[in-house]
Amino acid sequence: MKQDLREKPFGRDPERAARSAEAIMARVRALGAPDRAPAVLAFPAFVRSRAVRYVAAAALVAVLSSLATLAVIGNGSSAQVRFVLEAPEASEVRLAADFNGWTGEGYALERDVSGTWSITVPLRKGASYSYIFLIDGERWVPDPATHQVLDDGLGGGVSTISL
Amino acid sequence: MMRIDWRKAATFSLALFCAAGLAAQGGAGGAGIPTPGGATPGAGPSQSAPGGGVPDRSGGPFTGAATREGAGRDAVEAFGRWLETSGEVSRFLPVRYRLLAAAVPAIEAGAPAEAFRIRLREAAAKGASPETTADALEADAARWTALARLIGTDWPPASKSAAFYVSAALAMRNGIELEAVAGVAAWARAEKSSPERAAAALTAAATLRAAISLSPAEAGRAALAVAASRLKVGHFDDLVELAERAARSGLSPFLFLAALESTFGSGEGLEDLERRLFPQVFPSGR
Numbered sequence A: 001m002k003q004d005l006r007e008k009p010f011g012r013d014p015e016r017a018a019r020s021a022e023a024i025m026a027r028v029r030a031l032g033a034p035d036r037a038p039a040v041l042a043f044p045a046f047v048r049s050r051a052v053r054y055v056a057a058a059a060l061v062a063v064l065s066s067l068a069t070l071a072v073i074g075n076g077s078s079a080q081v082r083f084v085l086e087a088p089e090a091s092e093v094r095l096a097a098d099f100n101g102w103t104g105e106g107y108a109l110e111r112d113v114s115g116t117w118s119i120t121v122p123l124r125k126g127a128s129y130s131y132i133f134l135i136d137g138e139r140w141v142p143d144p145a146t147h148q149v150l151d152d153g154l155g156g157g158v159s160t161i162s163l
Numbered sequence B: 001m002m003r004i005d006w007r008k009a010a011t012f013s014l015a016l017f018c019a020a021g022l023a024a025q026g027g028a029g030g031a032g033i034p035t036p037g038g039a040t041p042g043a044g045p046s047q048s049a050p051g052g053g054v055p056d057r058s059g060g061p062f063t064g065a066a067t068r069e070g071a072g073r074d075a076v077e078a079f080g081r082w083l084e085t086s087g088e089v090s091r092f093l094p095v096r097y098r099l100l101a102a103a104v105p106a107i108e109a110g111a112p113a114e115a116f117r118i119r120l121r122e123a124a125a126k127g128a129s130p131e132t133t134a135d136a137l138e139a140d141a142a143r144w145t146a147l148a149r150l151i152g153t154d155w156p157p158a159s160k161s162a163a164f165y166v167s168a169a170l171a172m173r174n175g176i177e178l179e180a181v182a183g184v185a186a187w188a189r190a191e192k193s194s195p196e197r198a199a200a201a202l203t204a205a206a207t208l209r210a211a212i213s214l215s216p217a218e219a220g221r222a223a224l225a226v227a228a229s230r231l232k233v234g235h236f237d238d239l240v241e242l243a244e245r246a247a248r249s250g251l252s253p254f255l256f257l258a259a260l261e262s263t264f265g266s267g268e269g270l271e272d273l274e275r276r277l278f279p280q281v282f283p284s285g286r
Helices: A004-005 A014-030 A050-078 B006-027 B063-083 B087-108 B114-123 B131-152 B158-172 B178-191 B195-212 B216-228 B233-248 B253-265 B270-277
Strands: A078-086 A093-097 A117-123 A129-137 A140-141 A149-153 A159-161
Touching: A078 A129, A078 B087, A093 A117, A093 B178, A129 B195, A140 B216, A149 B158, A149 B195, A159 B195, A159 B233, B063 B087, B063 B114, B063 B158, B087 B114, B087 B195, B114 B131, B114 B158, B131 B178, B158 B195, B178 B195, B178 B216, B195 B216, B195 B233, B233 B253, B233 B270
Parallel strands: none
Antiparallel strands: A078 A117, A093 A129, A129 A140, A129 A159, A149 A159
């Protein structure tokens, strides 16, 4: 046996190792160390599973990245654009534009007491947009407040704005 | 403590992000900005870009042409079905064959079918008559066919192609020549500039042309100068207003364009152009 240990310099007698470990643990118990495992190890088994840990880490990274992205967007890659139309006689005004598929759905302007209709829309900077106002669902007009009206090929004009 | 394998976690996160990015691209052809009312903005069906969607870089010219042709045929069929069945453009059913006949050569040349859908939705929103709409779409289709043959299908990227083509048609309808549009596209591609900037420059040039009566050739030069300038897109409208002010003060379109090209060509900005146009207001220069 001794011969074997000499031939393997890192080999160790298992009985001596067990005795040594037992002695160390006895000293630890004498110091009053708690018998139970630390709280973090008391989680249910599914929390300790590898897949859950990966998902948790991935979610953390995703949240941090999303926050960074939102910070970039908030730092000026989009602008709040207010579209205004004076139309006291109208009962409904919608904004139809290339950025909403020309439907005007969800883009109803709000009327104030003087008959001014307005809506504020967040738009991405770095592009130009085309738009018109749809009045009462049947009449459409380009923005009278801007000279930047181009021929739309459909018998009318379309307003443009660059951001 | 829970042990986290950060390397595997990072790989997993990357995969999640790629998936999210693909999903976002497929869903939104428009600006992708939330609507104030909470409705889904624009875009509608995702673009079935013929050729432009999946540029063929692997095979030889024959393989590429065949792939584009197949993609174009699919896009034409999808567009035809949409024309027949979509409620939002049902008012155009009487002219659907004219619309389809106009769209086929353009889509097969590489123009995005989504550009036709955008224009038809615009016409529907404006309550345009079927005949007027067909006339307009036939004219746009001719422009798009020629443009697609000039600039090819690799640029703009599929997600931005329809918006660029619609803007290009708007510019051409308002006096910008096809060659100028192709020139701006070639510049944007070479300089890795965004299709949105190229489109905005074309729109600005068309507006400039209308505002101060530039000739089509001059407006084309203005488009390229504006696109290649260091001006932010948000200042393009200011440039048009400056041009109108210059015209009101008696400056000829030719001189305005010369000043614009000289100023932007030397890397200067809008304020420098204003100083050159109105030296009496800024006598001390800088």
